[in-house]
Amino acid sequence: xxxxxxxxxxxxxxxxxxxxLSTAARAQTLADYGTIIALYAKGQVASLGVPETxxxxxETGETMIFxxxxxxxxxxxxxxxxxxxxxxxIAPGGGFVGLGYDDEGTAIARQLAQRGxxxxxxxxxxxxxxxxxxxxxxVHMKEMDTIMARAKSGMPVEVPPFAGEKHxxxxxxxxxAIVRSHAAQWGIDPRRVGFIGFSSGAFLAxxxxxxxxxxxxxxxxxxxxxxxxxVPAGASPAFIAAAADDxxxxxxxxxxxxxxxxxxxxxxxxxxxxxxxxxxxRPKATTSDHWLDELVWWMKSRHLLGQESDxxx
Numbered sequence: 001x002x003x004x005x006x007x008x009x010x011x012x013x014x015x016x017x018x019x020x021l022s023t024a025a026r027a028q029t030l031a032d033y034g035t036i037i038a039l040y041a042k043g044q045v046a047s048l049g050v051p052e053t054x055x056x057x058x059e060t061g062e063t064m065i066f067x068x069x070x071x072x073x074x075x076x077x078x079x080x081x082x083x084x085x086x087x088x089x090i091a092p093g094g095g096f097v098g099l100g101y102d103d104e105g106t107a108i109a110r111q112l113a114q115r116g117x118x119x120x121x122x123x124x125x126x127x128x129x130x131x132x133x134x135x136x137x138x139v140h141m142k143e144m145d146t147i148m149a150r151a152k153s154g155m156p157v158e159v160p161p162f163a164g165e166k167h168x169x170x171x172x173x174x175x176x177a178i179v180r181s182h183a184a185q186w187g188i189d190p191r192r193v194g195f196i197g198f199s200s201g202a203f204l205a206x207x208x209x210x211x212x213x214x215x216x217x218x219x220x221x222x223x224x225x226x227x228x229x230x231v232p233a234g235a236s237p238a239f240i241a242a243a244a245d246d247x248x249x250x251x252x253x254x255x256x257x258x259x260x261x262x263x264x265x266x267x268x269x270x271x272x273x274x275x276x277x278x279x280x281x282r283p284k285a286t287t288s289d290h291w292l293d294e295l296v297w298w299m300k301s302r303h304l305l306g307q308e309s310d311x312x313x
Contacts, residue, residue, distance in 0.1 A: 034121070035075040036072050039073065039178065042070075045125070045167075048067050048068075052067050052069065062102055062103045064094065064101070065094075068125050071171040071175075073089070073122055074105075074106065074120065075186075076110055076112075076119045076121075078115075078116045084117065085188050086304050086305060087117065087179055087188040088112055089175050089196070090105055090108055090109055090121050090122065090196055091122045091197035092197075092198055092201050093198040094199070095143070095162065097140050098135060104199070105123075107281050108196075118186055118188050120179060122201075124171040125164065125167040126168075127139070127163050137163075146159070146160060157255070158226070158229060159203070165204070165207070168200075168204045169208065173208060174215075176215040176216075180193055191218055192304055193218050194299075194304070196223065196239075197221070197225060199223070201225070202222045206222055206227070209222075209236035210236075219302065219304065221239045221241070221295055222253075223242075224277050224279070225249070225252065225256070226249050226252040226255075226256070227252055227255045227256055229259060230263075232263060235263060235265035238256065238257075239270075239299075241253065241270045241272070241288075241294070242254075242275075243271070243273075243276055245274050246275070248277050253270075254269065270291065272286060274286040275287075275288030
């Protein structure tokens with residue numbers, strides 16, 4: 001495989017390549033949607049100056065969202081009588097360029113809602129991407145070069161901040177504040193609001209877990225993400241999951257776990273033999289297929305779930 005093919009493979013695995021995208025967005029019925037909540041009043045944050053687009057991977061049917069200027073939360077509530085009082089915000093991956101909104105967002109939210117959790121998908125701001133087949137800004141090409149070189153050399157120890165990370169963290173903090181402010185309305189405990197992220201979404205989750213205490217999640221799930229420092233003793237309890245055959249962030253799960261433990265913060269680590277970068281709810285016939293059950297078991301062990309969650313386990 002030549003260098004161009006390697007780069008395209010890396011981008012596709014990180015959920016940001018559009019080489020297989022059709023131009024038509026997948027149609028969805030109203031029943032597929034949750035309730036949409038804007039994070040900011042119109043005009044409160046700067047626009048990218050281009051329209052948001054949704055496109056679909058031909059091979060998998062996965063929806064990708066590009067050029068997000070207006071961040072939102074999409075709310076999925078459990079059936080009446082099944083809510084256990086815990087809420088989870090979900091941040092999809094996509095390199096802060098695009099968002100794998102269905103596979104790493106709404107599909108997971110629906111599964112969590114079936115288990116009694118109030119689930120919300122965060123559509124956070126991205127950087128501007130060009131309107132071409134790749135949707136690949138030059139700055140992210142350079143970021144990918146750094147990630148691929150780091151996977152071989154181990155240096156730098158921590159992935160440098162992404163171009164779009166700062167705004168995404170602002171959106172994550174805003175989402176935490178909004179969910180806690182709606183605790184009474186949605187029937188959730190404001191002390192049981194978690195945040196889980198996938199790939200770039202996991203970097204965002206880690207930033208929040210070690211950041212401002214006022215918007216720090218009560219627990220986090222970090223899935224095939226990377227290290228952010230410094231980790232304080234009061235960092236959010238973390239469920240960390242990665243695959244040993246992740247070609248792009250091969251050791252980051254272990255780094256996260258070690259940093260949490262050195263700080264004296266609670267953490268649990270799962271490193272699956274196979275799963276690659278990007279295991280989600282699509283079956284891979286590997287042990288990584290069971291990450292959702294293991295996350296729920298971990299939450300239950302930390303007394304985050306009520307008895308209703310047992311019905312679907």
